[in-house]
Amino acid sequence: MTPSWRKPVGAFLIIAIITVWAFIVASAAGPIGQLPVLIQAPIYLAAGIVWILPLKPLLMWMETGKWRE
Structure with a gap:
């Protein structure tokens, strides 16, 4: 097998x-830091999760060479 x-x-x-x-x-972070803590928390929680979304197609492409199933 040759490396991909x-x-x-x-x-x-x-x-x-x-x-x-x-x-x-x-x-x-500056503008978000001006908001109350109870509003900051969901924003940072969402920001911490959103970056994962493009990884599924990227990981699939890395394994199979196709972007979709």
């Missing part, structure tokens, strides 16, 4: 997605 180039590329893309998302959330 998709896995290193996919790993790089995962790191890039996390980095970009962290930058976006950190950029929004």
